[in-house]
Amino acid sequence: MDVLGNKRVAPNSWDFETHAEGPSGKIEFSPEMLINEPSGNIFAQSQNVGMGWDPKSLWGTQYMILSTMGGMRSDDGTPIALGHHTGHFELGMLIKTAAEQFKELGGVPYVSYCSDPCDGRSQGTSGMMDSLPYRNDAAIVMRRLSRSIPTTKGVLGIATCDKGLPAMMMALAGTPNKPTIIMPGGVTLAVENGEDTAKIQSIGSRFAQNEVTLEYAQDVGCRSCASPGGGCQFLGTAGTSQVIAESLGFTLPHAALTPSGTNLWIDTGRRTALALKNLIDKNIKTKDILTSKAFENAMIVHAACGGSTNLILHLPAVAHAVKEEIMKVEDWIRINKLTPRLVDVLPNGPHGFPTSVFFSAGGVPEVMLKLRNEGLLHLNVLTATGKTLGENLDWWEQSEKRKFVRNKLIDQRKIDPEDVVHSLGNSKKKKMTSTVTFPKGNIAPEGSVVKSTAIDKSVIDDDGVYRKIGPARIFISEADAIKAVKDKGSNGVKSGDIMVIVCGGPKGTGMQEVAQITIALKYLSYGKEVALITDGRFSGVSTGACIGHIGPEALDGGPIGKLKEDDLIEITIDTINLEGSLNLIGEKGKKNSIEWGNKELNKRKTRKDLKPQDGLPEDTVLWAHLQSLSGGAWNGCVYDYELINKNTV
Numbered sequence: 001m002d003v004l005g006n007k008r009v010a011p012n013s014w015d016f017e018t019h020a021e022g023p024s025g026k027i028e029f030s031p032e033m034l035i036n037e038p039s040g041n042i043f044a045q046s047q048n049v050g051m052g053w054d055p056k057s058l059w060g061t062q063y064m065i066l067s068t069m070g071g072m073r074s075d076d077g078t079p080i081a082l083g084h085h086t087g088h089f090e091l092g093m094l095i096k097t098a099a100e101q102f103k104e105l106g107g108v109p110y111v112s113y114c115s116d117p118c119d120g121r122s123q124g125t126s127g128m129m130d131s132l133p134y135r136n137d138a139a140i141v142m143r144r145l146s147r148s149i150p151t152t153k154g155v156l157g158i159a160t161c162d163k164g165l166p167a168m169m170m171a172l173a174g175t176p177n178k179p180t181i182i183m184p185g186g187v188t189l190a191v192e193n194g195e196d197t198a199k200i201q202s203i204g205s206r207f208a209q210n211e212v213t214l215e216y217a218q219d220v221g222c223r224s225c226a227s228p229g230g231g232c233q234f235l236g237t238a239g240t241s242q243v244i245a246e247s248l249g250f251t252l253p254h255a256a257l258t259p260s261g262t263n264l265w266i267d268t269g270r271r272t273a274l275a276l277k278n279l280i281d282k283n284i285k286t287k288d289i290l291t292s293k294a295f296e297n298a299m300i301v302h303a304a305c306g307g308s309t310n311l312i313l314h315l316p317a318v319a320h321a322v323k324e325e326i327m328k329v330e331d332w333i334r335i336n337k338l339t340p341r342l343v344d345v346l347p348n349g350p351h352g353f354p355t356s357v358f359f360s361a362g363g364v365p366e367v368m369l370k371l372r373n374e375g376l377l378h379l380n381v382l383t384a385t386g387k388t389l390g391e392n393l394d395w396w397e398q399s400e401k402r403k404f405v406r407n408k409l410i411d412q413r414k415i416d417p418e419d420v421v422h423s424l425g426n427s428k429k430k431k432m433t434s435t436v437t438f439p440k441g442n443i444a445p446e447g448s449v450v451k452s453t454a455i456d457k458s459v460i461d462d463d464g465v466y467r468k469i470g471p472a473r474i475f476i477s478e479a480d481a482i483k484a485v486k487d488k489g490s491n492g493v494k495s496g497d498i499m500v501i502v503c504g505g506p507k508g509t510g511m512q513e514v515a516q517i518t519i520a521l522k523y524l525s526y527g528k529e530v531a532l533i534t535d536g537r538f539s540g541v542s543t544g545a546c547i548g549h550i551g552p553e554a555l556d557g558g559p560i561g562k563l564k565e566d567d568l569i570e571i572t573i574d575t576i577n578l579e580g581s582l583n584l585i586g587e588k589g590k591k592n593s594i595e596w597g598n599k600e601l602n603k604r605k606t607r608k609d610l611k612p613q614d615g616l617p618e619d620t621v622l623w624a625h626l627q628s629l630s631g632g633a634w635n636g637c638v639y640d641y642e643l644i645n646k647n648t649v
Contacts (some may be wrong), residue, residue, distance in 0.1 A: 004014045010432055012536065025055040041151060048108070054147075058173045060106040063276065065154040066142050067095055068164035068185075070115035077228070085118030087160030087185050089230025090261050094183055094269040095159050095479035101273035110152060111410050112145040116164030118490075119237065120201060121622055123516040124482060124617055132313070132511045133623035134329070135170070136523050136639055142171035146178075153179060154280045155270060160260075162184025165241040168453045169250065173321035176287035179279035180386045182250045183272040184242040186260035188230040190354035193222050197232040198347055198519060205520035208486035221360075230260030233354040234346035237314075237517075240307035244315060246364040249289045249300035249383030253392045254401065257359040258386055264315035280388050288321045293378035296335070297389070299327065300376055303339035303435045305365050306348040306453040309548065310513075310537060312436070316636030326635060329447050330437050336578050341432045341453060342370050347522065348453040354422050360409040361420035365396040374424055431457075433464065437573050439547060439580030442597045443533065443559050446551030446636065448582060452575040456528035458630065464576035466545055468531055469585070470498040472567040476609055478504065478514050478536070485520050495529040498569045502561055502610060504536025505553025506624040511633065514538050518546045531571055533582065535560055547582060549633055554610050556628075559584075562604040 008014055027045050034042065049055050069091040071083025083089055095111055102109040116138060146155050155175060159168040165184065172180040190196065195203075203221060206212045231238030242256035252272055258265045295315065297384075302311055316326040344351050345358045362369075371377050372393055378392030386483040395401055406417045418426065437452045460466050464481035473493060475481040481501050484493045491500060507513055518538045521527035532546040535553035554561030563569075568586030573579075612621075627633075629647040630640035 021051045023025065023052075023055065027055050027058065044149075044151070053108070054464040057106075058108065059282065060108045061277070062108045062110065062149070062152040063102045063273075064146055064149060064155045065095055065098055065109055065111045065158065066155060066168065067091055067111065067113050067158040068116045068138075068160065068168065069095060069113050069158070074302075077464070079228075081129070084115065085121060085161055086188055086225050086228050087097055087118075087164075087218050087231050087260075088115065090486050091158055091160065091185055093261070093266065094185070097269040098156055098158070098183070098273040099627050101270050102277075102625050105274075105277055107109070107277070110149055114141045114145065114273060116159070116161055116167065119513050120232070123201065123513070124478065128512040128619050129510040129613065129616055131163060131513060132506075132637060133620045135314070135317070136623060136637070137165045137628070138164065138167035139170035139174065142193045142272060142290065143174050146171065146175055154276045155180045157182045158185065158269075160238060162237040162241070162310070165238065165245065166317065169245055169248075169314070170319045170321045171191050172250070172286060173290055173318045176290075177285055179276060179277065179284055180250075180286045181252075181272055181276045182245050182384055183269050184245060184251060184258070186230040186242075186258040186265050186298075187225040187239060187355045188225055188233060189259055190233050190356050191226040194220045194223040194226075195232055196346060196354060196538065197224055198234040198236065199523050202518060202520045202523040205482070205485055205500060205524060209488060209524060227261060231355075233356065233574050235305060235307060235343075235348070235355060235358070237308045237310040239355045240302065240305070240311050241314065243305055243307060243364055244298050244302060246293050247298040247368070248318075249297075249381055249389060252384055253365045253396055254359075254363050254405075256364050257355045258357045259359065275384055275386070279384065282386050284382060284386055287322060288325065289384065290318070291381060292324055293382045295319050295324060296326065297377050297381065297477065299332065299335040300339050300371060301364065301367055303336045304341060304371055305345065306435045306451075307345045308342050309436060309449050309451050312449060312549070313537070313633060314635055320415060320636055320638045320640065329634065332436065333438055333578060336434045336436055339371070339376060339434065340374075340424050340427050341425050342367055343425070344420055344422065348431070349457070353415070357409065357413065357415060358459075359421055360405050360413075361415075361417035362396075365393060366402075366417070366421045369397060369412060370421065370423055416499060433575040434578055437575065437578045437580045438606070439571070439573060439582045441583040442594065442601055443563070443569070443582045443583040443584055444547075444550045445559065448533070448547045448550040450547045450573055450580065452543055452573060452578065454522070455573065455575065459528050459544065460575060464574060466571070466573040466575065468498070468545065468571045469591070470496050470531065470569060471589070472500050472563050472565060472569050474563060474565050475495045475499065475501045476503055476515060476611070477501075477613060478512065480515055481514070482520070485517065485524070493525040497530050498571070499530060500534045500563055500569075501532065501534040501536060502554040502563075502607075504534045505555065506551060506627060506633065506637065507555040507612060509536065509616065509620075510620040510624065511637065512536050512613075514548070521546065533560070533569070533571075539624065545573055547571070551581075551632065551634060553633075555607070557606055559601045561606045561610050562601055564607075568592075
């Protein structure tokens, strides 16, 4: 291998030039422009021509396209270089479609990138320590990229996945005085015969417990990502973020969860570009769309869909970026008590359809139609169409597109759309419980969150209440916890245990997602008999009862950091009334009371073995401190510069 260049690879491989003629033609500057414009705006046109742009086409409306694209593909779709996740792979097609549409309109498109990580790829690795902090950093970078060309009149954001799309929403929300719009990257197609992208993440745990064969793991592991491009096939953080973007009015109707790489997906990208021009023409700015009523609509749709608990971190961050009031725990409780769950989609039941089927049943606008009929939505809010939500829903109800996608679901899959997006009456008949509950107690005095919809129905009593008392199994790291899940010996996790993962909060790990544990418990045969509590977070693909966001976190002196092996913990979750508690009530098999637990935890000191995860990056430590000064996880893990200044001066 000749890495130094001692010989030529080909006869002309060393050829080069030092000068060139430069582009032909002339830039039609006016005298007024040369006298009055900043030098940067003048030089910009020289650069544009230098990049090959026609000098005669310099003066059209300028558009910024921001994207989380990663990887590289050839024109025929063959990968040249891989991205972090399948949601990267096809985004270039959307970027090209939007840019060509802007050119056709006589505009000048600019494209910038800030790629994103994959939480699924990061599970159980050191990469998870950068996942949530990335969101804040990327939002800042995207805003800086947008602001760096102030002559652009509007911004189109294209993003797909768990942290990239929340970051994009935060970035555009932080651009309140300019028209902006989002085109979600869509979802990967559902696999015909195999496992979805949630279930496949438990394949190692199931193999370790002899629940699947090696041959089976090899086969389904190859087929679970059925197509390149798009987010996962379940309503985790990526899918829920797309739903939230649409319910905020940030996208066109029926844009969220579009099957990626399809003609309809491309068509939606083209129309999104047209919509941005319309917003510019009508001078409709981001702040005109992202109002307090829009955020309440998004919370209502989140509840109706059974969305990921991670949006309890992300939606407040978007609100903070646009200077709207951040929603509190009490607001989430009120909305979830008010709103019935209407959507049957993975990882929720009763059937658990993939996200592409939810889209085919009508997606977000279909959910909103049902919610409108119950009088639950603010219909007068402006949206990315330039029309109100009420006007959009009137169109959707009678639209040819609605008939087309719903009929296709019936004809091709023999699935009734009404069995996917239910009416309130059907939802009640199938006993579909609301989305989230926020247990408090002596272990979680600041609160916690559990995705009530994900608790296996077989472990919920007839009155809709999940009740569990069990021994604590303490794990200082997720790595130790997953070893115990895979261990078939005496140290392994057993049916009836309550797993306690501490040091998983912002100061411990960057608030890692412990989804490899929650997914394993969902798909292991005994998993529904195990509960998990943690100061970390997860996407919502869980069973038993997986309770996260416990505050204060262990490294902030929270009671969860005082628990011991074989402590007796009591969990109560009312999935109907959305009330819950999480308490220490005894130790070493002896049951006492909540009052005893209160006194015991007040006496105990924090465990001496608590520590941040080895190798926690310095920039993640900085993020942890900054978001803590800004109100912490229950304030969206944002950077609140006023609070930071107040708390550091």
